[in-house]
Amino acid sequence: MASRVEKKLLNLMGRASKEFALLEPNDRVMVCVSGGKDSFAMLNLLRTLIRRLPFSVELIAVNLDQKQPGFPVEVLPNYFEAEGYDYRVIERDTYSVVTDKIEEGKTYCSLCSRLRRGILYSVAVELGCTKIALGHHREDAIETLLLNLFYSGQIKAMPPRLRSDDGRNVVIRPLIYCAEADIAAFAEEQAFPIIPCNLCGSQENLKRKQVRQLIETLHADNDKVKGNLFASLSHVRATHLMDPLLRSVMGLDDARGRDEGLDAIGASGDIDDCGLSLHG
Numbered sequence: 200m201a202s203r204v205e206k207k208l209l210n211l212m213g214r215a216s217k218e219f220a221l222l223e224p225n226d227r228v229m230v231c232v233s234g235g236k237d238s239f240a241m242l243n244l245l246r247t248l249i250r251r252l253p254f255s256v257e258l259i260a261v262n263l264d265q266k267q268p269g270f271p272v273e274v275l276p277n278y279f280e281a282e283g284y285d286y287r288v289i290e291r292d293t294y295s296v297v298t299d300k301i302e303e304g305k306t307y308c309s310l311c312s313r314l315r316r317g318i319l320y321s322v323a324v325e326l327g328c329t330k331i332a333l334g335h336h337r338e339d340a341i342e343t344l345l346l347n348l349f350y351s352g353q354i355k356a357m358p359p360r361l362r363s364d365d366g367r368n369v370v371i372r373p374l375i376y377c378a379e380a381d382i383a384a385f386a387e388e389q390a391f392p393i394i395p396c397n398l399c400g401s402q403e404n405l406k407r408k409q410v411r412q413l414i415e416t417l418h419a420d421n422d423k424v425k426g427n428l429f430a431s432l433s434h435v436r437a438t439h440l441m442d443p444l445l446r447s448v449m450g451l452d453d454a455r456g457r458d459e460g461l462d463a464i465g466a467s468g469d470i471d472d473c474g475l476s477l478h479g
C-alpha cells in the first residue's frame with residue numbers, strides 16, 4: 200500500500216509525464232542512478248508508474264562508476280539484483296581526469312559533470328535507449344534558474360524534456376514537479392542504500408550553495424517563494440522581456456499589455472518594490 204508521500208510523488212510524476220510526453224509507447228528509458236536519494240526515488244517511482252500505463256515502457260538502471268576513491272562498488276548492483284531491475288554498471292575513471300586537470304582546492308563538479316554527460320549519452324545510444332532519465336527535482340530547477348540569472352545573464356532553467364545538443368538523445372526529468380523534502384521523506388521511508396555524494400572530495404559548487412541558501416532564507420520569510428519561482432517557469436510573459444528573437448518569432452512588438460514599469464514608479468518617480476513582483 201503506497202504511503203501518502205509516495206502517492207503525492209507518483210501523482211506529480213504522472214502529471215509531468217503526461218504534460219511533457221516523458222514516457223511514450225515502447226520507450227526504453229535509461230535511468231541514471233548515482234546512488235543519491237533522488238535517483239533511487241526516481242527509479243522506484245518510475246517502476247510503479249510504468250506498471251500503471253496503458254502502454255509498454257522498459258527501464259534500464261545505469262550507474263556510472265567514476266572510480267572515486269572509496270566508492271562502494273557492490274551497493275548498487277546488490278540493490279538492483281535484489282529489486283529485480285535490469286541494470287548496467289559502466290566503469291570510467293573520470294576521477295583521475297578531473298584531479299589531474301583541476302587545481303587542488305577548486306571544485307571538480309563542472310568538468311566531472313561534463314565528462315559524465317558525454318559518457319552517459321554514448322551509453323544510451325549503445326543500449327538502444329530512447330530516453331535518458333535524470334533525477335532533478337523542483338529545487339534543482341529553481342536554483343538553476345537563479346544561477347543562470349545571476350551568473351550567466353540568461354533566463355533558463357531545467358526543462359522536463361530536451362533533445363541533447365548532439366541530437367542523439369532525449370533527456371527527461373520525471374521528478375521535475377516534486378519537492379526535494381518529499382523525495383527525502385520517501386527515500387527515508389524506503390530505506391534506500393544511499394551512497395554519500397562527497398566521495399570525490401570536491402567542494403560543492405559555492406555559488407549553488409549560496410543560491411540555495413538565499414532561496415531558503417526568502418522561503419522562511421514567505422512560504423510561497425519556492426512555488427512562485429517554480430511557477431514562473433511556466434508563466435513567461437514574453438511581452439515583458441527583451442529577447443529580440445523571441446519578440447520577432449512571436450510578433451510581440453505591437454502586442455498589448457500593461458506596463459508594470461510605469462505602475463512601479465511611485466509619486467516621487469522612484470521605482471518601488473513592485474518592480475520586483477514575480478508575476479509582473
Ligand code: SF4
Pocket residue numbers: 307308309311312396397399400401
Ligand atoms: S560532487 Fe564529485 S562526483 Fe559529483 S559532480 Fe562534483 S566532482 Fe563529480
